[in-house]
Amino acid sequence: MKSQEEFVCADSDYFIYAPSKTALEMLLYPLQCGHFIYEAGYFLKRESFDSFLLMYIQKGELELEICGQKYYVESNSFIFLDCYRSHSYSTSVGWECLWCHFDGTTARALYENITSRLGNVFTMPDPYPVLSKLTSIFKTFDAGEVVREPLLSKYLNDIMTEFMLYLPSKNHSPNYTGVAEEIITYINEHFAEDISISDLASRVGLSHYHFIRIFRKETGFTPHEYIINARISTAQYLLKNTKLTIKNICYNTGFSDESTFCSAFKHRIGMTPTQYRSKG
Numbered sequence: 001m002k003s004q005e006e007f008v009c010a011d012s013d014y015f016i017y018a019p020s021k022t023a024l025e026m027l028l029y030p031l032q033c034g035h036f037i038y039e040a041g042y043f044l045k046r047e048s049f050d051s052f053l054l055m056y057i058q059k060g061e062l063e064l065e066i067c068g069q070k071y072y073v074e075s076n077s078f079i080f081l082d083c084y085r086s087h088s089y090s091t092s093v094g095w096e097c098l099w100c101h102f103d104g105t106t107a108r109a110l111y112e113n114i115t116s117r118l119g120n121v122f123t124m125p126d127p128y129p130v131l132s133k134l135t136s137i138f139k140t141f142d143a144g145e146v147v148r149e150p151l152l153s154k155y156l157n158d159i160m161t162e163f164m165l166y167l168p169s170k171n172h173s174p175n176y177t178g179v180a181e182e183i184i185t186y187i188n189e190h191f192a193e194d195i196s197i198s199d200l201a202s203r204v205g206l207s208h209y210h211f212i213r214i215f216r217k218e219t220g221f222t223p224h225e226y227i228i229n230a231r232i233s234t235a236q237y238l239l240k241n242t243k244l245t246i247k248n249i250c251y252n253t254g255f256s257d258e259s260t261f262c263s264a265f266k267h268r269i270g271m272t273p274t275q276y277r278s279k280g
Contacts, residue, residue, distance in 0.1 A: 007042035015141035027153035028104035045088035051101040055079040060095030114163045180218035191230040192254040239277040
């Protein structure tokens with residue numbers, strides 16, 4: 001459809017999509033997408049618009065305000081907004097962009113994870129992997145193609161994955177993104193051994209306290225909690241898929257004694273190892 005908005009070039013196109021019940025329950029899905037050329041003098045203010053907005057600025061400049069915080073946005077920038085919150089944008093010179101309003105069961109968690117690291121406005125050295133998927137979503141509607149919701153969801157998930165894998169370096173400050181991934185890999189290979197938190201902190205060159213804080217921020221667990229979870233998950237598999245005794249499983253998963261193992265298992269699973277094994 002051609003835009004009828006004031007200060008939006010008549011050549012601008014947009015499309016509106018109503019997702020199926022399946023998409024609403026399971027997928028990320030686009031709600032509106034478009035390619036707009038905004039003219040000087042454009043202004044939009046919303047208190048709420050139920051979706052998340054991803055925008056890539058191809059040319060021009062704009063001013064963005066999110067809940068009272070102002071941003072000056074130039075070309076080659078991404079904007080990622082929670083449109084459930086108050087926001088506005090305007091321009092005195094005009095801008096051109098590709099945009100998509102979307103939502104889904106994991107949309108908020110993805111938005112919060114990404115913007116906590118990248119902010120609401122950011123650039124990437126190579127925007128093509130994201131821009132190509134954003135373009136594919138737009139072209140699906142622009143070309144009148146059959147809408148395959150799982151594929152559109154994949155495009156959106158691919159975009160979110162690119163953002164989550166991007167490790168920006170700001171002002172040469174220490175970048176601790178990836179600390180958790182390195183330690184998680186190590187824990188999953190060595191959980192049956194005697195692992196100390198100090199040793200884990202030394203592996204990534206951090207103090208004991210700072211390591212725990214960074215790890216918890218990235219994973220939601222302390223390192224100790226993650227180690228116990230890894231041991232319990234392995235114990236669950238062994239209880240259901242082997243004939244090893246409770247005692248052998250205890251030592252094979254890194255616990256020091258059966259009492260500690262049974263207590264930790266019941267605390268997390270809600271039943272003893274014996275009860276778990278006998279449960280159908």
